[in-house]
Amino acid sequence: xxxxxxxxxxxxxxSLPGHYGIGDLGPEAYRWIDFLDKTGCALWQVLPLGPxxxxxxxxxxxxxxxxxxxxxxxxxILEEGWLQHEDxxxxxxxxxxxxxxxxxxxxxxxxxxxxxxxxxxxxxPVVQAELQHFxxxxxxxxxxxxxxxxxxxxHNGAPWPTWESKLRDRYPEALKKAHRQLKESIxxxxxxxxxxxxxxxxxxxxxxxxxxxxxxxxxxxxAHDSADVWSHPDLFFLNKHGQPTVVAGVPPDYFSxxxxxxxxxLYNWKVHKASNxxxxxxxxxxxxxxxxxIRMDHFRGFSGYWQVPGKAKTAEKGRWxxxxxxxxxxxxxxxxxxxxxxxxxxxxxxxxxxxxxxSNTFPGMKIIQFGFGSGPKDPFLPHxxxxxxxxxxxxxxxxxxxxxxxxxxxxxxxxxxxxxxxxGRDVAWDMIxxxxxxxxxxxxxPLQDLLDLGNEARMNYPGNPSGNWSWRMPAxxxxxxxxxxxxxxxxxxxxxxxxxxxxx
Numbered sequence: 001x002x003x004x005x006x007x008x009x010x011x012x013x014x015s016l017p018g019h020y021g022i023g024d025l026g027p028e029a030y031r032w033i034d035f036l037d038k039t040g041c042a043l044w045q046v047l048p049l050g051p052x053x054x055x056x057x058x059x060x061x062x063x064x065x066x067x068x069x070x071x072x073x074x075x076x077i078l079e080e081g082w083l084q085h086e087d088x089x090x091x092x093x094x095x096x097x098x099x100x101x102x103x104x105x106x107x108x109x110x111x112x113x114x115x116x117x118x119x120x121x122x123x124x125p126v127v128q129a130e131l132q133h134f135x136x137x138x139x140x141x142x143x144x145x146x147x148x149x150x151x152x153x154x155h156n157g158a159p160w161p162t163w164e165s166k167l168r169d170r171y172p173e174a175l176k177k178a179h180r181q182l183k184e185s186i187x188x189x190x191x192x193x194x195x196x197x198x199x200x201x202x203x204x205x206x207x208x209x210x211x212x213x214x215x216x217x218x219x220x221x222x223a224h225d226s227a228d229v230w231s232h233p234d235l236f237f238l239n240k241h242g243q244p245t246v247v248a249g250v251p252p253d254y255f256s257x258x259x260x261x262x263x264x265x266l267y268n269w270k271v272h273k274a275s276n277x278x279x280x281x282x283x284x285x286x287x288x289x290x291x292x293x294i295r296m297d298h299f300r301g302f303s304g305y306w307q308v309p310g311k312a313k314t315a316e317k318g319r320w321x322x323x324x325x326x327x328x329x330x331x332x333x334x335x336x337x338x339x340x341x342x343x344x345x346x347x348x349x350x351x352x353x354x355x356x357x358x359s360n361t362f363p364g365m366k367i368i369q370f371g372f373g374s375g376p377k378d379p380f381l382p383h384x385x386x387x388x389x390x391x392x393x394x395x396x397x398x399x400x401x402x403x404x405x406x407x408x409x410x411x412x413x414x415x416x417x418x419x420x421x422x423x424g425r426d427v428a429w430d431m432i433x434x435x436x437x438x439x440x441x442x443x444x445x446p447l448q449d450l451l452d453l454g455n456e457a458r459m460n461y462p463g464n465p466s467g468n469w470s471w472r473m474p475a476x477x478x479x480x481x482x483x484x485x486x487x488x489x490x491x492x493x494x495x496x497x498x499x500x501x502x503x504x
Contacts, residue, residue, distance in 0.1 A: 007495035008043025017475040021094035026073030037210040040496035045215035065141035067196030098470040146189035148227035150182040159225040161242035216291030221264035249315035259315030299343035391440035396459040401428035403455030
């Protein structure tokens, strides 16, 4: 797909400020879009929007199709009348600078249950009909997801392979019995999804009205403990007890001598291919119903992936297995049309991965802070960029720009200073300027870099099992001086989005 020169900011909704412990889809999200609009940005990038599970990671969700109930706006529900102010009288003393998921989750779900109870009692028939329409149009994934979550609640959150065998293996009579016994819990799950998608769709429409497109994220693999794997076990390599026989990971390298053991179940691509990749087609269709452009995480896995035995403790003993990249994207494209995809092609990329990316004209990624360690030929340095790429100062998985400068050795810092002709006092904005001046079609930076924050504001440390995904922006962040400085950067480097008619 042909993209036009533009810029944007990476900020997950959970990082927005607000009164109820986590960023959400309420007033601060609209204020955020207004800020992007005023600065001339045309892009807002978010992380996966699904219901988070293990470690609160948006890359380990209970569903590849569902939305995250934790970011539903309570203010918006108050406006609808399905909550009253006394329902929020017991708000815990949440920290303002981070998300305390342990305290947030039980409190917020209890509040959403209060909203469901009042909705059931007072919602107008036309709104009740909207809920039923939502359920019917999303039944292909929603019915299984709602049942999965309802059963999971009765098992105190235990992973589905530990459930009694008839539920684990989806015996029809066991599922019918669960539907009868858990009817109320299932309805509550559906209501949460109805709220999420109603709020998200309105926010996305507002974003479009301001000329801003949303870049979303598809993790290549899904969580083992998910409705997707439970309801489609034939699409994955599982044993008769539902446990993966092989799992995903990354082989050993300079940074990780034992590799990275991700543990996600691997796709049985033969079965997917026999259905013309029907599950994947619907997954991508669903994501494109939520966002405008997709960042395809771990793109190289569509060409070949590292397969590790299911019982392995590290990723050392694995092997490379070929994936159906060309046929996969050709089939998906025939079903959905031109695919607006950015290929996350970081790490060790082989010629077959480059050929898969380029044959589909998917732009790859360049990270500015990676460019200062190996001299002038480093592909991440701006003078080596091509138009068909997307440049970032950093991502959610990296140091902040300031954090990078404070962490690396003096030789790397010195090369940075010489290359950019800067003294290191304004590292983040030096990198923003370098990225924005690149020939790359899109330039993006995490909000942390616009604020020149250190690694205390970092979103994720890959490999750390806990403590990630919790950063939140201060409430007074979006100042007029920041807006003007960023707007000037967009103007100087030709990345300012076209004015809307209402601006003229």
